[in-house]
Amino acid sequence: MALPAGIARVGAYLPRLRLPRGRIAEAIGWANPQARAQASGARAVCNWDEDALTLAVEAARRCLEDHDRGAIGSLTLASTTLPFADHDNAALVCGALDLAQATRTSNLGSSLRAGADALVDAARQGEACSLVIAADARCARPASSQELAFGHGAAAFLMTSDVGAAIAVVDGSAHVTADFVDHYRMAGEPFDYALEERWVREEAYAKLVPGAIGRALESAGVKAEGIRHLVMPCPQAIAKRIAASSGLASARITDNLHANCGETGTAHPLLMLALALESAAAGERLMVVGFGQGVTAFVVTVQPAIDRKRPKTVTTALARAVEEQSYVRYLSHAGLLDLDFGMRAERDNRTAQSAAWRKHRDVTAFVGGRCAACGTVQYPKAHVCVNPDCRKTDTQVEYRLADSMGRVKSFTEDWQAYSPRPPYIYGNVEFEEGGNLLMEFTDLEPGEIAVNAPVRFVFRIKDVDRMRGFQRYFWKATRV
Amino acid sequence: MASGIRDKVAIIGMGCSKFGERWDAGPDDLMLEAATEAFRDAGIERDAIGAAWLGVFFDEQSTGKSALPLSVALRLPNIPVTRVENLCATGTEALRGAVYAVAAGACDFALAMGVEKLKDTGYSGLPERTKGTFEDLYLPASTAPGAFAQLASAYAARHGLSIEELRKAMAHVSWKSHENGSRNPKAHLRNRITEQQVLDAPMIAYPLGVYDCCGVSDGAACAIVTTPDIARSLGKREVVTVKALQLAPSNGVEMGHRSWDGSYTLTTRIAAERAYKEAGIRRPREEIDLIEVHDCFSITELVVMEDLGLSDPGRAPHDIRDGRYDRDGAIPCQIDGGLKCFGHPIGASGLRMAYEIYLQLLGRAGERQLSAPALGLTHNLGGIPNRNVTSVALFGLHST
Numbered sequence: 001m002a003l004p005a006g007i008a009r010v011g012a013y014l015p016r017l018r019l020p021r022g023r024i025a026e027a028i029g030w031a032n033p034q035a036r037a038q039a040s041g042a043r044a045v046c047n048w049d050e051d052a053l054t055l056a057v058e059a060a061r062r063c064l065e066d067h068d069r070g071a072i073g074s075l076t077l078a079s080t081t082l083p084f085a086d087h088d089n090a091a092l093v094c095g096a097l098d099l100a101q102a103t104r105t106s107n108l109g110s111s112l113r114a115g116a117d118a119l120v121d122a123a124r125q126g127e128a129c130s131l132v133i134a135a136d137a138r139c140a141r142p143a144s145s146q147e148l149a150f151g152h153g154a155a156a157f158l159m160t161s162d163v164g165a166a167i168a169v170v171d172g173s174a175h176v177t178a179d180f181v182d183h184y185r186m187a188g189e190p191f192d193y194a195l196e197e198r199w200v201r202e203e204a205y206a207k208l209v210p211g212a213i214g215r216a217l218e219s220a221g222v223k224a225e226g227i228r229h230l231v232m233p234c235p236q237a238i239a240k241r242i243a244a245s246s247g248l249a250s251a252r253i254t255d256n257l258h259a260n261c262g263e264t265g266t267a268h269p270l271l272m273l274a275l276a277l278e279s280a281a282a283g284e285r286l287m288v289v290g291f292g293q294g295v296t297a298f299v300v301t302v303q304p305a306i307d308r309k310r311p312k313t314v315t316t317a318l319a320r321a322v323e324e325q326s327y328v329r330y331l332s333h334a335g336l337l338d339l340d341f342g343m344r345a346e347r348d349n350r351t352a353q354s355a356a357w358r359k360h361r362d363v364t365a366f367v368g369g370r371c372a373a374c375g376t377v378q379y380p381k382a383h384v385c386v387n388p389d390c391r392k393t394d395t396q397v398e399y400r401l402a403d404s405m406g407r408v409k410s411f412t413e414d415w416q417a418y419s420p421r422p423p424y425i426y427g428n429v430e431f432e433e434g435g436n437l438l439m440e441f442t443d444l445e446p447g448e449i450a451v452n453a454p455v456r457f458v459f460r461i462k463d464v465d466r467m468r469g470f471q472r473y474f475w476k477a478t479r480v
Numbered sequence: 481m482a483s484g485i486r487d488k489v490a491i492i493g494m495g496c497s498k499f500g501e502r503w504d505a506g507p508d509d510l511m512l513e514a515a516t517e518a519f520r521d522a523g524i525e526r527d528a529i530g531a532a533w534l535g536v537f538f539d540e541q542s543t544g545k546s547a548l549p550l551s552v553a554l555r556l557p558n559i560p561v562t563r564v565e566n567l568c569a570t571g572t573e574a575l576r577g578a579v580y581a582v583a584a585g586a587c588d589f590a591l592a593m594g595v596e597k598l599k600d601t602g603y604s605g606l607p608e609r610t611k612g613t614f615e616d617l618y619l620p621a622s623t624a625p626g627a628f629a630q631l632a633s634a635y636a637a638r639h640g641l642s643i644e645e646l647r648k649a650m651a652h653v654s655w656k657s658h659e660n661g662s663r664n665p666k667a668h669l670r671n672r673i674t675e676q677q678v679l680d681a682p683m684i685a686y687p688l689g690v691y692d693c694c695g696v697s698d699g700a701a702c703a704i705v706t707t708p709d710i711a712r713s714l715g716k717r718e719v720v721t722v723k724a725l726q727l728a729p730s731n732g733v734e735m736g737h738r739s740w741d742g743s744y745t746l747t748t749r750i751a752a753e754r755a756y757k758e759a760g761i762r763r764p765r766e767e768i769d770l771i772e773v774h775d776c777f778s779i780t781e782l783v784v785m786e787d788l789g790l791s792d793p794g795r796a797p798h799d800i801r802d803g804r805y806d807r808d809g810a811i812p813c814q815i816d817g818g819l820k821c822f823g824h825p826i827g828a829s830g831l832r833m834a835y836e837i838y839l840q841l842l843g844r845a846g847e848r849q850l851s852a853p854a855l856g857l858t859h860n861l862g863g864i865p866n867r868n869v870t871s872v873a874l875f876g877l878h879s880t
Binding site: 342343344347349351352354355356358359362363376378379380382386387388409410411412413414415416417418423424426427428430434435436437438439440446451452462463472474475 | 601602603605608613614616617618619620621622623625626627629630631632633634636637683684685686688731732733734735736737738739740741742743864866
């Protein structure tokens with residue numbers, strides 16, 4: 001019996017940078033000799049201007065595409081690494097996605113299970129249209145085994161109560177709550193403290209997960225043999241053992257994305273589910289397991305609608321990869337190495353919050369103006385039209401530019417300006433609908449940009465105010 | 481119908497401090513240095529000045545806001561002093577205030593002072609300025625070289641040039657200014673360089689290398705103006721008069737409208753057209769004898785040659801490499817070294833340019849004196865190509 005809301009759309013996002021594990025091992029192998037044995041593949045890691053919040057926005061944009069934003073009634077953001085402890089992270093995501101102000105937002109965290117829980121909750125609640133995003137960008141202590149294991153990423157699921165139109169439905173779920181401290185992180189601490197993996201394997205995975213799977217099957221009214229895919233974020237060997245002990249021996253073990261991404265925390269069960277949905281056939285059933293101080297297990301049944309629009313965003317995100325050439329630069333981006341960037345880095349980035357609120361549509365939602373008299377699109381929206389042949393007053397209506405395309409008119413790679421990832425690259429961008437803006441570029445190496453190159457826009461950290469512990473976000477241009 | 485400023489005001493005294501990294505001097509010292517020379521030149525007493533204008537850009541840097549820095553430094557007799565700021569056109573804006581006051585008959589003698597003390601920041605390059613509470617939220621924290629480097633990529637794209645070809649012409653611009661600066665004892669940078677050195681220099685903001693960028697300097701420049709009639713009563717027969725003084729600020733078109741392609745400075749075109757009209761100039765290429773333009777970066781000077789109508793569109797690189805703007809070319813440009821080598825203490829720069837034109841017209845330029853020039857042009861571009869305040873002024877000889 002399907003829960004009242006099913007999955008309408010799926011989106012995934014990984015940061016572009018991949019830090020090869022071999023590069024980590026090369027740097028820290030002297031301190032952690034075991035690292036050399038785990039040095040295959042690469043981790044997805046954030047650029048300096050990415051965090052769990054910007055990953056969430058990108059995953060949601062890939063999920064929503066042209067879907068009516070006004071129809072979304074609620075947004076749940078699951079993460080253990082959101083930038084603000086108090087200041088609604090989901091509200092910022094809501095603004096960047098241009099969702100309605102009437103949207104109800106909630107933030108779920110404090111366990112890696114939060115992503116799976118958010119999806120099951122939304123399925124149970126059965127709202128007409130709701131958005132679930134799980135995103136994490138966990139920081140690992142240099143030379144720890146987490147440093148090799150973790151990846152950064154996000155997944156977003158649009159849920160619909162129109163179950164007939166869903167690409168997949170949730171058929172049943174079960175929970176185990178157990179204060180099993182396989183790892184923990186005190187509030188305000190940068191790193192996890194992780195316990196012995198063998199203990200976690202034997203006492204938690206082996207003992208807690210099969211029970212949850214059994215009850216989820218029962219709740220869904222499905223036999224173990226009916227499950228074709230096991231989606232469980234853990235090492236493949238453990239997943240195989242769980243499958244065997246839970247009667248799912250014939251199920252395919254969904255790839256845990258270790259090779260080219262790493263373990264993305266709250267996002268991981270959802271990211272793996274998104275991957276499984278790229279190939280699962282209509283009618284197939286998946287067992288999805290979220291783990292963290294207990295277990296959340298649920299059964300997903302793929303619907304015929306999936307063949308109309310097969311999600312491929314995980315594969316796309318995996319393919320869009322650029323190797324991070326410097327371990328030291330990765331440490332610097334992660335805030336783990338305090339480099340001297342010179343006096344220009346001392347710039348005071350105080351945000352006038354009153355101005356930021358006044359202009360939140362412009363800045364967070366990247367909404368410009370379109371002159372109703374002459375049709376000129378412009379940023380920012382102003383009282384008087386910028387077109388020299390128009391200049392009419394109060395003719396502009398809101399025009400969102402975030403999902404537009406642009407073209408580079410000019411650029412520079414500035415080695416004098418402060419950037420956490422020099423050079424600071426910026427230039428004039430013309431929007432496809434007209435209008436020009438001098439913008440920062442991101443996710444570019446020197447020599448990668450050229451005049452006339454097409455660009456799209458991404459929501460990123462713009463400036464960090466170290467004095468007041470705040471960071472602000474804006475849109476940047478990046479190569480298509 | 482307004483008749484314009486042409487020949488209504490004469491410059492009877494000018495002064496300019498030594499430009500450079502003046503670790504020895506604060507803004508008050510620099511202003512006094514320039515003013516002392518200007519008063520001696522004008523042959524009038526300090527108390528004859530009826531009103532003064534002070535141009536400073538980075539007010540918080542060291543000089544301070546308001547009338548006070550100038551009034552106090554020169555111990556002026558409590559006359560009106562107006563502090564003005566219009567980005568890199570600040571010096572010319574100060575002159576504009578003084579010139580208009582005299583033209584209006586508000587006073588017999590007015591003084592314009594521009595000053596900037598940059599070398600107290602602790603680092604090289606210009607200090608960063610905030611752009612405003614809203615604009616800081618979306619505009620890049622660009623530097624001056626990065627903002628002007630945009631001109632290069634857009635110009636190359638528009639005219640189908642490779643960046644390498646364009647950089648060769650830019651290298652000639654800087655080479656020429658170093659040649660000229662080497663003959664100027666007041667210039668900040670007096671070393672001669674080769675074009676190859678320009679091309680090989682470390683990159684600051686692609687494609688601008690360190691030799692494509694002007695000096696960051698301390699300095700002050702000063703002008704004393706009056707009417708031609710009063711100048712005559714002081715025994716001055718051949719004076720320098722203001723032929724045109726135009727200012728054109730952007731209104732947002734370059735930053736926000738697709739009609740601007742980023743390859744030129746729109747406001748220079750507008751200010752130049754108005755200035756030529758005000759001065760009664762029909763053929764600028766034949767009539768203008770020398771120019772001092774806002775060569776904050778080599779690429780700025782290059783595109784401005786076209787924007788002033790002195791080179792045909794797309795021909796500036798050729799004309800530059802052909803020596804048209806060298807000291808022995810058809811229209812010598814930056815004969816004093818320009819911003820590039822004389823230096824760029826922002827508030828002083830417009831007045832420094834006028835100072836060189838003034839010396840050249842009166843035949844007082846010493847080793848770098850040109851042969852009997854009669855009309856000179858100054859040009860400032862304050863801000864960035866996307867949004868700026870541009871001034872174009874013309875100065876010529878006038879018999880009283």
